[in-house]
Amino acid sequence: MDARGYAWWYIDATSGDGRYGLTIIAFVGSVFSPYYKITGRGDPENHCAINVALNGPRSNAWAMTERGRGKVSRGADHFAVGPSSVHWDGDCLTIDVDEISAPLPYRVKGRVRVYPELIGTTAFQLDPAGRHRWHPVAPRARVEVEMAHPGVSWSGDGYVDSNFGEEPLEAGFADWHWSRAHLNRDVAVLYEGVRRDGTPFDLALRFDRQGRWHDMPQPPSAPLPRTGWLVERLTRADKGFAPKVAGTWIDAPFYARSAIDTRLWGEDARAIHESLSLNRFRSPIVQSMLPYRMPRSIF
Structure with missing residues (x-):
């Protein structure tokens, strides 16, 4: 991978009863790493992480x-960072997690299995020069979660995608x-936003059971309440429908991940939603806070 570049693979899942949520992101050249940034981003392979976020009752x-x-x-079929790893066997993506949380230290350990139900074969450029690309790998998957710490097991629907870039994320958006x-x-x-040069981008895609994608008309814009950190959240929904935040999974100074109840193209749905402010991320105050939640280990 080129200097200043990044890659990440993103998995999310919700339990069948809607009570639990999970996100796992495997990073090479971790885009939010203060250590990668301060070293000039010269060696992406030296800044890797597997991020795990689990939400639900007592978990x-x-x-x-x-x-x-x-x-x-x-x-080609595996990625290991310290004691945690991701492995693809041709049918199932197995993720073994063995981490310690920060700033409060507690064990996060378990196994997640992801079984894709359809495969997306197209990657999309997010900027005209192709410096940032997004690939919906498995827009629909079946996910089985077995966590020893915290002790919880469930299964539900999931999603897998990946992003790749040749420059820092905040340089592009x-x-x-x-x-x-x-x-x-x-x-x-x-998927929509504003590039660093001020130009907008937007995608509205519908994937069928064969993994084929179809461009769709963008539904009307629909604002959501700001987060506790006052990060703006925007989405789109059918005309006349007001989406509601069902739960906020992550509320950070520059980023929010939420579950929302919405309606798209005539169908009611529970959506996983994220909002990212890279102007906030660039703030020296935010940069000084990051090591407390994203430590670097030699072990």
């Missing part, structure tokens, strides 16, 4: 510990808003 957990290249192994929703048969993905 909230968070871990994101960065490790250097000496504790990283990756190839000022902000973005993204969401995915599993409809009755298809999957809806909305």
Whole structure:
């Protein structure tokens, strides 16, 4: 991977009863790493992490510990960072998590299995020069969660995508808003934001059961309440429908991930939604806070 670049693989899932949520993100050249930034982003392989966020009754957990290249192994079908790993066997993506949270130290340990139900074969450029690309890998998947710490097991629907870039994320964008929703048969993905040069971008895609994508008319814009950190959240929904935040999974100074109840193209759905402010991320105050939640370990 080129200097200043990044790659990440994102998995989210919600339990069948709607009570639990999970997000796992595997980073190479961790885009939010204060250590990668302060070193000039010259060696992406030296700044890797597997981020885990679990939400639900008596089971909230968070871990994101960065490790250097000496504790990283990756190839076409595997990626290991310290004691945690991701492995693809041709049918199932198995994620073994063994992390310690920060700033309050507690164990986050378990296994997650992801079984894609459809595969997306197209990657999309998020800027005209193709410096930032997004690939919806498995817009619909079946996910099985077995956590020893915290002790919880459940299964439900999930989603997998990936992002790749050749420059820092904040060099390409000022902000973005993204969401995915599993409809009755298809999957809806909305992606929009403002590039660093002030130009907007937006995608409204519908994936069918064969993994084929279809451009859709953008539904009307629909604001959501700001987060506790006053991060703006925006989405889109059918005309006349007001989406509601069902729960905020992550509320950070520059980022929010939420579950929202919405209606898209005539179907009611529970969507996973994120809002990212890269202007906030660039703030020296925010940068000074990051090591407390994203430590770097030599082990």
